[in-house]
Amino acid sequence: MTTTSMTPPRPAAVGARKRRVLASVLGETPRERRNFLWGLLFTSPAIIGLAWFTAYPVFMSIYYSFTSATMVNPPDFIGLDNYAVLMSDSTWWRSLANTVYYIVVSVPLGIAVALFLAILLNLKVRGQSIYRVIFYLPAIVPVVASAVVWLYVFNPQYGVLNTVLGWFGITGPGWLASPDWAMPALIIFSTWGAGNLMIILLAGLQDVPQDLQDQAMVDGAGRFRRFWHVTIPFLSPHLLFALVTGLIAGFQFFTPVFVLTNGTGGPAGSTLVSGLYLYQNAFQFFKVGYASAIAWVLFIIVALATALVFRLVGRRVYYGGA
């Protein structure tokens, strides 16, 4: 094998390449270039807004995570200290465990409930659209409003949940007042808002080709087999979407726990999830640097979890033979 020395490209070639790249972005003709600039001008409010209010804070939070920023003082660079402290912070680990608990139960449960509702609403029955509206309604009620309503539902003595359990001879738990039952209560509350996912899955169900269903039926496949071998493969991209977005939303879980526990993560820290711990550090304890470190560690965890899901499940997803 012979080795050849790298010869630098000639200046003229570099210039030509640059021009080609530029032309592919800006356009070949003066008219195309003008259109590009006008396009840029019209989209600039969005671009500037995104850069200033999203990109800039995101990059600043990376920087702050390496500082002792307090929000009101100039930050001091402290290297990896925040990350080191985080690794030995028992409250952080507990908040992460609470978050994982929430995700592991609420995401599959949410998908199962949404799928079940979507299948029901896909049945050709009279008043179908009315049912659809009814089941979708909880999703459009603001979270804070429905959280307040659920405070009533979860009331141990007067709440509807324990009253119904009482009919079956079951003494209901203290729900939000009990450290063992507060998180299940939050999970039940989250499942209440499954309407958005239900709509997506309902759309997916309507995309399942009827002729395939018919063929399967002719071949003697029963209801369950048709569901498993025809419906589920066609729904699988939607289910993957539900899983990934559910995972991300789960790690960002904040509003219901903030409202239902008055920002404490109680009782006894049983519902202190990572998002709430981040908020407490940033805004209650003036530890913006530390909170930024929490945010980035959470981001890495979400990225890894998403990658894992794609690796494990992604290959099984059926994109209609494409």
Added chain:
Amino acid sequence: MGGLGLGVLGLATGGCTITKGTPPISNVGLDKKPAPGRKTTITVYSVWGSTVGEGMVKLAQRFEESQPDIGVRVVYAPAGIGGGAVQQKLFTAIAGNNPPDVAQLVPSQGPQWAELGIMTDLTDRYREAGLGPDDFFPPVWDSITYKDRIWQVQWDADPNFPFFWNKDLFEESGLDPERPPQTIEEVDEYSAKILRKSGANVTKIGMIPWDTYGASNSLFTWGFAHGGTFYDPEKEEVTPDNEYVVKALEWIARYAKSVGGADRVTVTPPGLQIHPFGTGNIGMAPLVAPNYRDVKVNVPDMNIGAALLPFQAPGADRPGAGAWIGGWSMFIPKGARHPDEAWEFLRWVGATDEGTRAQWETVGFPPGYTKASVLEEIKNDPLMGPFYDVLTTARNIRPPIPVADFYFTQLDENVSKAVLGLVTPLEAMRTVKENVMAEWDRFRKAVKA
């Protein structure tokens, strides 16, 4: 606790709000433009909605009427969780180097905010105005000073708490309706007679000692009532593991266990807007003034007695030993454009006869200024009388340390754990001490104190 939470949601923070009389229906907003034609205009942030926010606007108007030079712009800048610890608008304004001339804070946050460098030192201004320790109730003076300097004007001295009892429920339970408990032992004795249950759930209870405006405030109140202390200013150390504090927590946990568990207390219907004491299902309760007022207005037939808090020897030696002063202060943020005029406003509101009276008539909080003539009216006010007694006898404040809010949060969590029987009271308090001291060290390093 969850069931009780809703009714006291806004007040479970210790920075309790007090208004007198029935809330008036008015069209006064929460913001206010300055009076025209003044030499200088100051900006005052107000954290309150509702009648207190309107009161702050009216108070600013009264200040403008009292002198010709300074106009006041009131800007509504609400506080979030943490009883006033989280004030996003204020922090954003300070971080953006555009602070108001006057801002509000819960006095116990003073040390942290002073260390963070966002407060103006008022020591010289106090001296020039001839104001000293004699001009304020002792707990108020303790609240406004930190490291021998003065940082705030505490214009609301919130007396936490008088002790109220339901005479009707006492009678129904075979107790003398005219004789409140003097000691914690008597509280236990009376409670045993009042307790009623429906299956596992408690439907009538003597007292809910773990829900005296949140878990941390409960421990402050009953810890002081046992003679406990929560920090050692000499050693700069928190002392939640103080013998009497632990005893208080043991008592609270024992009480919860004796009724079948804190999570089984469901004496309050959901959505109740008044304090649960108003349901008639609770025998005894420490109350802040707005809650007491609401109960009196909405349940006029209920016979209520008022006294000082019960105490427990040998740590404490008198009724009312558990009382502490909370409330609100104003301060001048560092970098304020008009500190001189801001000080004029602060002083007028919190340390003049005219201003404290105007404050009482508009906002309706008891002043911390001992020379306020309006105190005489508060003393004779049928509703505020019990609160006057606490104001003039209370000796405690919540620990004024640079990580006060972290301390309170730790207490909230660990007191709950002990009350729910997940850890022993001593373990819980040792955890609090360890975490708070670690945080205090970190904070010292962060601000290089």
